[in-house]
Amino acid sequence: xxxxxxxxxxxxxxxxxxxxxxxxxxxxxxxxxxxxxxxxxxxxxxxxxxxxxxxxxxxxxxxxxxxxxxxxxxxxxxxxxxxxxxxxxxxxxxxxxxxxxxxxxxxxxxxxxxxxxxxxxxxxxxxxxxxxxxxxxxxxxxxxxxxxxxxxxxxxxxxxxxxxxxxxxxxxxxxxxxxxxxxxxxxxxxxxxxxxxxxxxxxxxxxxxxxxxxxxxxxxxxxxxxxxxxxxxxxxxxxxxxxxxxxxxxxxxxxxxxxxxxxxxxxxxxxxxxxxxxxxxxxxxxxxxxxxxxxxxxxxxxxxxxxxxxxxxxxxxxxxxxxxxxxxxxxxxxxxxxxxxxxxxxxxxx
Numbered sequence: 001x002x003x004x005x006x007x008x009x010x011x012x013x014x015x016x017x018x019x020x021x022x023x024x025x026x027x028x029x030x031x032x033x034x035x036x037x038x039x040x041x042x043x044x045x046x047x048x049x050x051x052x053x054x055x056x057x058x059x060x061x062x063x064x065x066x067x068x069x070x071x072x073x074x075x076x077x078x079x080x081x082x083x084x085x086x087x088x089x090x091x092x093x094x095x096x097x098x099x100x101x102x103x104x105x106x107x108x109x110x111x112x113x114x115x116x117x118x119x120x121x122x123x124x125x126x127x128x129x130x131x132x133x134x135x136x137x138x139x140x141x142x143x144x145x146x147x148x149x150x151x152x153x154x155x156x157x158x159x160x161x162x163x164x165x166x167x168x169x170x171x172x173x174x175x176x177x178x179x180x181x182x183x184x185x186x187x188x189x190x191x192x193x194x195x196x197x198x199x200x201x202x203x204x205x206x207x208x209x210x211x212x213x214x215x216x217x218x219x220x221x222x223x224x225x226x227x228x229x230x231x232x233x234x235x236x237x238x239x240x241x242x243x244x245x246x247x248x249x250x251x252x253x254x255x256x257x258x259x260x261x262x263x264x265x266x267x268x269x270x271x272x273x274x275x276x277x278x279x280x281x282x283x284x285x286x287x288x289x290x291x292x293x294x295x296x297x298x299x300x301x302x303x304x305x306x307x308x309x310x311x312x313x314x315x316x317x318x319x320x321x322x323x324x325x326x327x328x329x330x331x332x333x334x335x336x337x338x339x340x341x342x343x344x345x346x347x348x349x350x
Contacts (some may be wrong), residue, residue: 051065054091056225057209057211066297067293073204073286074179075179076182076205077181077209078206083212087226093136093138094234096236101134102133106147107146109147115158117132118166135173137239139178139180140182145183146192156202158179162177201283205315252300252303254288255350262288283316287312287315291307304347312336316335
């Protein structure tokens with residue numbers, strides 16, 4: 001499969017668009033006119049619909065968050081304060097029927113403040129484990145990049161293996177376990193610690209809610225949506241049903257040509273970026289998992305090339321910020337550019 005750039009040239013040979021260097025900080029892809037199709041199928045579609053009645057604005061971002069949840073991944077949100085990130089986490093927790101925990105990132109936060117600690121009970125002379133705020137179904141880590149790298153690392157085992165180890169003892173986390181972490185743009189605000197590559201790679205997707213728009217903001221002012229609706233939310237499905245839905249997502253059919261298309265997107269970006277910070281195999285696996293969830297959300301038992309291209313920016317953008325000096329928006333622009341440069345194969349539906 002030969003990747004073709006917008007002007008008809010070979011992407012691998014041409015490199016970045018004319019007049020730019022690789023991942024130049026002031027370049028972004030041109031805006032597109034594509035409108036995401038609202039998910040309507042199954043518990044996942046109902047979850048998107050319910051949460052969008054609380055978190056008003058960008059339905060596409062909500063769909064990405066739900067797809068990440070169904071794929072068993074986690075979400076990294078980079079945004080300004082006050083646009084609804086905490087509200088999104090609370091609404092998801094209520095809508096899936098799970099518990100909610102919140103962690104506020106500060107420079108003096110310790111790993112044990114997330115995982116929990118062992119406390120010695122004087123009465124019966126034994127150590128008792130006191131769980132930390134990670135022991136919930138949905139965990140919001142607000143301003144993750146205000147915590148030190150040592151504290152950030154406390155999330156690695158939890159996100160990758162759904163467990164934490166304290167004083168040599170391993171403790172399983174609730175199932176399902178879903179992390180929504182927010183970060184401030186570290187190149188704009190003081191007192192932040194950029195996430196290391198391994199930490200960013202543990203997030204299945206990244207998103208930005210952005211401003212809700214005039215109409216949605218007017219609804220908030222008039223009490224439609226927002227916190228006013230949060231207290232009235234009921235679970236869309238039980239935790240047992242969500243386990244079944246995740247299993248169904250993992251079994252969504254993938255045509256070999258779609259897998260080749262996905263890998264061509266990843267390899268095209270690898271060739272274009274070069275350097276030491278290449279997309280890992282975990283990135284390709286995450287892209288496939290979220291594409292499967294996107295297909296399931298739209299009522300299909302098979303993945304189309306459009307599923308892959310639709311979620312590619314959310315899955316791959318945050319994994320390339322080392323090349324954009326921490327600027328997530330520019331990294332997303334490059335993923336959009338190169339994902340569109342790869343020709344999608346014809347696929348016959350099963």
